[in-house]
Amino acid sequence: MTSFADFTHHRVPVADGVELSAAVGGDPDGSPVVLLHGFPQTRLMWRHVARDLAADHTVICPDLRGYGASDKPAEAPDGLTYAKRTMAADVVALARALGHERFALAGHDRGALVAIRAGLDHPDAVTHLASLDVLPTLDMWEVMRGTSAAVGFHLYLMAQPPGLPERMIAADPDGFFGHFLDLWTRDRDAIPADVRAAYLAACRDAVPSIVADYRASAFADVEHDTADRRAGNVLRMPVTVLQQDWGAALGFDAAALWRAWAPDLVHRTVSCGHFMAEESPETVTAALRELLRR
Template sequence: MTVTIPGFAYHRVPVADGVALHTAIGGQGSPVVLLHGFPQTHLMWRQVAADLAAEHTVICPDLRGYGASDKPAETPDGLAYAKRTMGADIAALAGALGHRRFALAGHDRGALVAFRTALDHPDRVTHLASLDVLPTLDMWEVMHGVSATVGFHLYLMAQPPGLPERMIAASADEFFGNFLDLWSRDAAAIPADVRAAYLAACRAAVPSIVADYRASAGIDVEHDSADRAAGRRLAMPVTVLQQDWGAALGFDAAALWRAWAPDLVHRTVDCGHFMAEEAPALVADELRALLAR
């Protein structure tokens, strides 16, 4: 049985040549777009989305390459899965649904897409929330020595095409399930039917998921580096929710974010990585506070 967000309507929305995003939409009011992380789909937002739909039009797509959205082939230049391209998808999605301006929140991979969307389309994004991630350039700069073992998958999927895809596909459920187990403090937060939906979606998307990560070790770094050199910053109010892993790895996450976001609220959250599922009421409250700024 297909798992859905109760009360939300589902649409396939064309956003680029040959790419449509599988999207759940619910509620009425000012638009809020929620972008999922790895190894998940839009379903990670199911509780937060239902909560916010009391006051907002809530839009939850599967990112390109994930879930039931289209999965174009990777290109040698990395642009097919560059966060700039994926961010353009989100701007096009909102526009296709009639929203010139919208608030945007992302978790993990979705937060990287949200960050790039906000940098590239500052006239479109009114508010930005990032859950438990650093901007790509900063992430690579703080990863070093044995502390980098926590991000082994980043290095695996950064390798040239071929080997990573074959290795992951050979044990896809174990690979993706490892992160669902390792990064969660509350196993009950991801019920069996949702977990099965995540694993099935990942199993069917190994090449595009690897392409997304490979882009973050190449073209995404180029884009972030150019923006940092040009002094580009996020123009809208920004809220960042993170675990306290910055302290564990020896860096100041708030300071790294503040370099990109002058209007920043940074909060440390006492839960696992999958905070929208482990602490949905807290996340919804923080998003409401952001939207009130």
């Protein structure tokens, strides 16, 4: 299934000539929930969860700036084009354009980093926040040490100055992006062939913007997280985190790291792979519904 049945598709201006593409559906009288996809995916990753939540919520599934059918502006020299602060502002502008001043926000992987930044920068807009299988950016870099950092080789590759990583990835984009779809999936049936093809096609057309997104996480995003940590800024809304138990494997306490950012925290480990919204959508949906009741 490579589309959202019964959802309408919108292109919404959000900032500086940038438009986001979003699928919107569900109960128009239900509270709004925005779902942000991860790497190397598009909003399509939410197809199962969105359909369930749509029974009693307005559900908004955008492609992030630089991904899928959304605009892909060229990376500016200041490195802020794909900073999570910029991408979070996109999401808030999108929700407001669709008539929602306040909304719940859930993100997976890269989308979770955008969601975290939205919660820190726009606490009056984000009522609830869910993060799937990431650490906040500053903590991620701090725990990646020694040989254990080999699992995150792509983080270091895409942090390099413009030019080299783009050329290397563009030489075999299907091989590069497909590597992660294979490596991070435990249940291969969770991403069927047509969905996998859609992800690869979207990534093939977005190499420079995807690299710019990751490059921002090594520089601008670290600066923004560091400033928040020094200022004591935290996520003031209820937060749910679902993660694989890779904290134990790499020797750190993921829940403790998260608790420093989110005082009102529910942290759970899951037994499925990284792409949990596709491998175990019922687990993700149940966690989101529980979060929305808090």
